[in-house]
Amino acid sequence: MSDLEDIKTRLKIAKSKLASKNNIRDNKGKGNYLGNAFKLGTELVAAVIVGTIIGFILDSWFDTKPILIILFFLFGAAAGIINVFRAAKRMQKEED
Amino acid sequence: MATNPMHQFKVHRIGPEIEISGVDLSFTNASLFMLISAALLALLLLLGTREKKLIPNKAQLLSEMLYNFIAKMISDTAGKKAKPYFPFIFSLFIFILFCNMVGMLPYSFTVTSHIIVTLTFAIFIFIGVTILGFIMHGFKYLKIFVPSGVPIVLLPIISIIEIISYLSRPISLSVRLFANMMAGHTMLKVFGGFVISLGLIGGWLPLTFSVALTGLEILVAFLQAYVFAILTCIYLNDALNLHH
Numbered sequence: 001m002s003d004l005e006d007i008k009t010r011l012k013i014a015k016s017k018l019a020s021k022n023n024i025r026d027n028k029g030k031g032n033y034l035g036n037a038f039k040l041g042t043e044l045v046a047a048v049i050v051g052t053i054i055g056f057i058l059d060s061w062f063d064t065k066p067i068l069i070i071l072f073f074l075f076g077a078a079a080g081i082i083n084v085f086r087a088a089k090r091m092q093k094e095e096d
Numbered sequence: 097m098a099t100n101p102m103h104q105f106k107v108h109r110i111g112p113e114i115e116i117s118g119v120d121l122s123f124t125n126a127s128l129f130m131l132i133s134a135a136l137l138a139l140l141l142l143l144g145t146r147e148k149k150l151i152p153n154k155a156q157l158l159s160e161m162l163y164n165f166i167a168k169m170i171s172d173t174a175g176k177k178a179k180p181y182f183p184f185i186f187s188l189f190i191f192i193l194f195c196n197m198v199g200m201l202p203y204s205f206t207v208t209s210h211i212i213v214t215l216t217f218a219i220f221i222f223i224g225v226t227i228l229g230f231i232m233h234g235f236k237y238l239k240i241f242v243p244s245g246v247p248i249v250l251l252p253i254i255s256i257i258e259i260i261s262y263l264s265r266p267i268s269l270s271v272r273l274f275a276n277m278m279a280g281h282t283m284l285k286v287f288g289g290f291v292i293s294l295g296l297i298g299g300w301l302p303l304t305f306s307v308a309l310t311g312l313e314i315l316v317a318f319l320q321a322y323v324f325a326i327l328t329c330i331y332l333n334d335a336l337n338l339h340h
Contacts (some may be wrong), residue, residue, distance in 0.1 A: 051243060
């Protein structure tokens, strides 16, 4: 039984500590921003790479070098921008 | 050779050469360190869940914290429907975390700094999520390539862009983890090399840097495992709750 009593008092102390700490908690998000920054860079590049590879493969299928590779490079760039846009929107939602 | 910063990424064989129908299946240092990380995490979780006390010891506290962390992440990003996939995401997160952290020890090998490892994870997730989407929604799942409210003239172009954006998921997922781990470890080794070559007089500055970078790398190791897991959750969410 003394165990339980002990826990009760410990919980009380911890809770009051947490309550006072909540006000100075702004620092915690900093690591998250770093993660977000890493996220956006690759998001843009990956889509461009995928688009270009698709263009390259289609080009060698249909023998239309270099039209499709150019076209799909542009599509890939557009997809990359959309990806970044969506990721940024998601971050903003998390922020609120 | 010791100062070559890329030397640490070399995969070499340990023990006899095993070859099955032309595929090299030898035991390498990469496999060794995967086994070590798996053993460590199994040890931690087994110790943590062995005796369930009201006042937890350190191992129990750590495993409960990990459990809560992942459970909260899944319910925040993918909602209630994603609860059955908790074991998968938990094992994914904790395995990548331990691989990254074991890689931070001196003389160890960072499994996740090889693109083939991370790409295997990412493609596995990508295929799994796609199959899941088709199971849950049938052919309606293709709707994610057709955003609502787009004029019919633009639809072919938008669909192509959406498909490319969908296909780029495994690439961005894997390249992010691999590039971060590899860049970080190369940088650490480069600064370590400076300490040696500048000697007793000038070596203190790069030594300070490499201590600071080690701290940063530990943060990145955790963060990348977290980002990998949270993006898996987001993709899972797209497959489970269809809306665009």
